[in-house]
Amino acid sequence: MFSKLLIPDTVDYMIAGYVVITVGIGIYLASLIARWKKTTEEYRRYTGERD
């Protein structure tokens, strides 16, 4: 009990840290997917290829 009181409460910072990494990687993945779709579309436009 006593030892638990000594541990500083830094949960907020931990959450903030993990929010940063989740959002950051999320944005990057979204940009990868968006660019992939855009480029695929262009590719089809030039080749007339379906699928």
Place this chain on the structure above:
Amino acid sequence: MKLYLRAVGAVIWKDFRAEWRNRENLSAMLVFSLLVILIFNFALELDLNARASLSAGVLWTTFIFAGTIGLNHSLAVEKDRGCLDGLLLAPVDRSVIYFGKAIGNLVFMLIVEAIVLPIFNFLYGFNVFQPGFLGVVILGSIGYAAVGTLLSTMVVQARTRDILLPILLFPLTLPVIIAAVRASQGFFQNLPLAEFSIWVNILVAYDLIFIAVAFMVFDYILED
């Protein structure tokens, strides 16, 4: 080897002759340096206490900024007047062009520094005429000119060449800047050499490494 050196000499000589005609590069670098020192003087209020710790930084920032102007100009002129193509047609190794331009840039930097340093001495009262300190100035300028010449040869071939050089150059030359400032500070504060000789070692290491790498990759920069 002898031919090689003569070719390098010819490139340097060509730069000097061109500069001698209008002196536009040197005078721009010089006036710019003096302005930077002036601006720092007012921006930082370099009173006696602040001087001891700050002036090495002020001095090197001045050299670095002035050096950027010189580097940008030196290669931009070649490109604009079509001289770069002429240089490429010369039947010499590409590294000759690199060393010629780099040494030319280095000498221009050193000339500007030779004029700025006595003024700096006069304004702030630091004794700049110590052989060790002058050695640091030369070592720092060598590293800066070595990397700067290579990058500016790249930059002049880019569309955004007016803004690109400092962005590319500053993060790479940070070790030079840190080491040169610290070593200069050591001399200004009359510390025993043993305390800051490590910075001189870093300068030497940086110079050697980057001259070697620049020598190896310069061919790829002027490939067209």
Place this chain on the structure above:
Amino acid sequence: MKAKPRLLTALDILSFLMVLTAAGLVFYYAPVEKLMGAVQKVFYFHVATAWVGMLGFLVAAAAGIFYLRRGEEQWDIVGVSAVEISLVFFLIAIIMGSIWARPIWNTWWTWDPRLTTASIVELIYAAYMLLRSGVDDPERRARFSAIYALFGFISVPLTFISIRLLRTIHPIVIGSAEAAGQGGFNMDAPMKMAFFFSLAAFSVFFADLLWHRIRLGELKAAVESLRVKSFQEEK
């Protein structure tokens, strides 16, 4: 357009599961560190993202050397892909480190060698991207960025050494907490487990992302050559 390789799908699933497991280990398996509290858990993924950042830097420099030696376009794509991923992960690592530093060192930012070097590497990546966007000719762009990646890779260790010396010769230690914050805590076995598993998970994730990004780069290059071709036909 090439179909998505099966191996890549497998890698997708593997990296997803590994990162998920790593998160599980970090939150439920590793104990709460007694001096810093819960925020110490940021450490695992902070180091892992920074690791990915350095890995990308290494890959970019190696790809640069390969490009200069062989002149094959694919190495340029590998280089830019690695730098782009590293740019993202290093930024995350720096922000996470800063969040970790706030309660521990009582400041968002210190000019600590690792933090400072990380931000300089980030600036080199940014300069790399600016250089690329400033050169239009693809072949020339590839050569220049290969050289710049190589130069950056060589200068960064020197920068790190310089900043580290700067700090030891002029100690500006912000309280003794800095020592504790600088990995000064002892990792027990579950912590080590979570730590190394996070590193492994993010390495796999990096490989997965890199592969995807390279595929995107190849597709872009294909579209580019198609565009040039159709333009010539119109003429």
